[in-house]
Amino acid sequence: MEIYGTGIASRLMLGTAQYPSPAVLADAFRRSGAGIATVSVRRESGGERAGTAFWDLVRELGVRVLPNTASCHSVREAVTTAQMARELFDTPWIKLEVIGHADTLQPDPFGLVEAARILVGEGFEVFPYTTEDVVLADRLLEAGCEVLMPWGAPIGTGLGLTNIYGLRTLRAQFPDVPMVVDAGLGLPSQAAMAMEMGFDAVLLNTAVAKAGDPAAMAEGFARAVEAGRLAYEADPMEPRDMAAPSTPVIGRAFLE
């Protein structure tokens, strides 16, 4: 998989918030082999690099860092946060979140497109956190995004893929755009399903961080992602109504 010209080996991306400790966070990365870590820079932005110690721990994971604009509710906040993230982590990558609704944390589609356009203009490589809306996806691609991150369900809910039809349509409409299902996954089976549907990767945080054993859950997700991807590449059979025996029926009267 390639995103913005960078080859990505692991199709599992993990967030770095809410773990019992940084040591458990590191275990989760080790056991899952996740290759990209998202980091929220907004809340800890104390001005004098106050979150440095934690960010150093994230850097020591040895994975690629994808800073995000989590909990930004306006275009201006998101743009400012992205600029700060670029300096802090020395990367043009930014996972763009512009939240439009406090309870569901649903993306603000209008603000998202506007912020994406501004950031692409400033040379950022934008990973927009979006819904499964096809029109919105089109606008984001027009704005210069080369990857899309549609939600499975609202952030932190663990509900899985709540609009399978919508996600399938999105995937089919833009077959060549890398897509990462981001947010709402609670179980490895849901991640496997996203991968079977042809999404390129999944990103999750709460499902791992809040599990009783985060490292074990991270490994569970990693295996599911691998299984789902293998299945997708293997070109699965089509479901059908008529039973078809998998052993030959020769020698038996099958047309009675």
Added chain:
Amino acid sequence: MRQARILGAGVAGLCVAAELSARGVAVTVFDPAPQPGPHGCSWWAGGMLAPFYEGETAEAPVVRLGQEAAAWWESKGVEVVRRGTIVVTLGRDRRELDRFARRTEGHDRLDADRLAALEPELAGRFDQALHFLAEAHLDPRAALAHLRDRLERAGVDFVAEEARADDGPTFDCRGLAARDVLRDLRGVKGEMAVLRAPDIRLTRPVRLLHPRYPLYVVPRGDGLFMLGATQIESCDRVRRVRSILELLSAAYALHPAFGEAELVEIGVDARPAFPDNLPRLQRMGETIHVNGLFRHGFLLAPALARMAAEAACDGTKPELMHEDQN
């Protein structure tokens, strides 16, 4: 060991002083600030002695060693309220309570009636709760002041300055200030508030589980309540509006009468923590560091102090002891 120096007069330093002094060691405590106060993060603590609750996210030693705390503080003459702690959730987060119950021990499940009998103030507000029976709480500022006075009377010497470089047995209990030598120590910011709400008569700490805005409320007597605490990966000491807004909103959700409370104080500090969020004894030459107590200062300082004193006086090799590699 006949004499020892202690660097830092926060909760860790004072507990180590108490343990050494009790073993007949002549102790001198160095801290530029002469009295407990807002310069140290112990000042901002909640004062909950809640080892079983912490078991949800903390490693096993926290639960085990934390069980020593209540008796230790009582043995030093500090007033400890042993009425347990209560955990509740708002209606739509009820499953959080089930998960929490599954991952912790030492609790009773309460229905609405039993909760009302225990804390009438919460009657009709929550239909389920957990009661951690063996837990307790204290007033951290009173405890620090009391312990310091007691140590001074017992002959412990307090010197209001930085310690000079010196040979001899040293216990470094400076918290985050020890980052100059303990490289993997980091600050985890916590913000808190103190409210005066004389109409609310809670008698034990109450925790509100919430996926976004968790809260605990600790009664401090005289109508005072401590609200805590944010947990942010940062060592700045800025009191953010958003954090306080969240704490106050959660308190209001717990009990609307908090909306009429007087806002007495807003505090912030950074807790010293190692990457596994477990405390450590770290031996470096003649110095033993007692650090990384994270959000468990009053809960774990007694056990860490005992273990540090045993290691120094009796040559034991306690758990959580890291030997210097050099």
